[in-house]
Amino acid sequence: MSPDLLEQGSERLRSASGPGYGRLVQPGQLDLAHGRILYLEDVSVSFDGFRAINRLSIDIAPGELRCIIGPNGAGKTTMMDIITGKTRPDSGTVYFGGTINLLRHSEAEIAQLGIGRKFQRPTVFEAMSVFENLELAMQGARTLRTSLWGRLSGAQRDRLAEVLMLIRLQDQMNRSAGLLSHGQKQWLEIGMLLVQDPRLLLLDEPVAGMTDQETERTAELILTLKGRHSIIVVEHDMGFIDRIAEKVTVLAEGAVLAEGTLAQVQANDRVIEVYLGR
Numbered sequence: 001m002s003p004d005l006l007e008q009g010s011e012r013l014r015s016a017s018g019p020g021y022g023r024l025v026q027p028g029q030l031d032l033a034h035g036r037i038l039y040l041e042d043v044s045v046s047f048d049g050f051r052a053i054n055r056l057s058i059d060i061a062p063g064e065l066r067c068i069i070g071p072n073g074a075g076k077t078t079m080m081d082i083i084t085g086k087t088r089p090d091s092g093t094v095y096f097g098g099t100i101n102l103l104r105h106s107e108a109e110i111a112q113l114g115i116g117r118k119f120q121r122p123t124v125f126e127a128m129s130v131f132e133n134l135e136l137a138m139q140g141a142r143t144l145r146t147s148l149w150g151r152l153s154g155a156q157r158d159r160l161a162e163v164l165m166l167i168r169l170q171d172q173m174n175r176s177a178g179l180l181s182h183g184q185k186q187w188l189e190i191g192m193l194l195v196q197d198p199r200l201l202l203l204d205e206p207v208a209g210m211t212d213q214e215t216e217r218t219a220e221l222i223l224t225l226k227g228r229h230s231i232i233v234v235e236h237d238m239g240f241i242d243r244i245a246e247k248v249t250v251l252a253e254g255a256v257l258a259e260g261t262l263a264q265v266q267a268n269d270r271v272i273e274v275y276l277g278r
């Protein structure tokens with residue numbers, strides 16, 4: 001079957017199941033009716049008897065920018081690993097929207113469902129140009145058209161140009177990624193996620209190793225993305241958190257210790273104790 005026929009088929013399916021059938025959710029489609037794009041409930045995982053995540057419950061609203069802080073070993077990375085399917089919890093519930101049970105999906109499927117993750121260290125292809133890195137990330141994305149045709153449509157080209165502007169690398173688009181500064185590589189990697197249009201973006205220590213100016217630009221980028229994507233940022237840099245944060249969750253010993261504005265959690269006695277006791 002040609003890509004066009006396939007697309008016509010799915011278009012017909014979409015229109016057949018439109019309004020009038022009530023709240024019908026297609027398999028794999030995000031159901032946000034309950035106001036949560038992600039929720040973890042009572043999640044635990046142990047490594048060799050050590051409980052890295054301990055009955056953790058957390059939920060994220062559509063379009064929300066949530067900052068996660070906590071001392072070393074609090075379980076922040078392990079929580080990201082559970083959301084992205086890299087680590088399976090021993091118990092608990094992990095849902096994307098109201099209907100997608102992430103524990104039933106592989107890491108690759110979770111990425112295709114629209115959860116993009118940026119790791120601490122940039123993993124761009126250094127020998128390729130900025131543009132080629134973005135193009136490759138886009139072709140690895142979930143659209144049927146590109147994977148079958150192997151080239152970009154007009155809409156995809158527009159999106160690529162838009163992302164280049166967002167990450168402020170339009171002047172560097174033909175430069176080898178290996179020649180970029182550390183901060184620029186981090187932005188390129190965020191761009192490589194953005195061209196895939198993730199619904200939920202997980203950013204693990206996005207400003208680690210950045211200069212003050214790069215950190216400020218990253219804050220501006222994340223604030224621009226807020227609302228268009230749901231975003232979870234894990235970071236130790238409190239100045240940066242202060243710049244971008246709305247709601248902050250403090251993790252300690254694998255569970256939520258406190259939640260609120262940065263000022264609220266910083267004034268919390270238990271949080272002070274955990275940080276000073278490091």
Ligand SMILES: Nc1ncnc2c1ncn2[C@@H]1O[C@H](COP(=O)(O)OP(=O)(O)OP(=O)(O)O)[C@@H](O)[C@H]1O
Nearest residue numbers: 047048051052070071072073074075076077078079
């Ligand atoms: N695969 C694993 N095997 C054994 N122990 C692990 C594994 N992954 C994580 N841990 C342990 O689980 C605990 C939580 O680790 P995690 O990396 O999630 O913390 P973190 O909050 O991300 O810390 P940091 O801020 O230092 O990155 C740590 O004690 C860590 O040593």
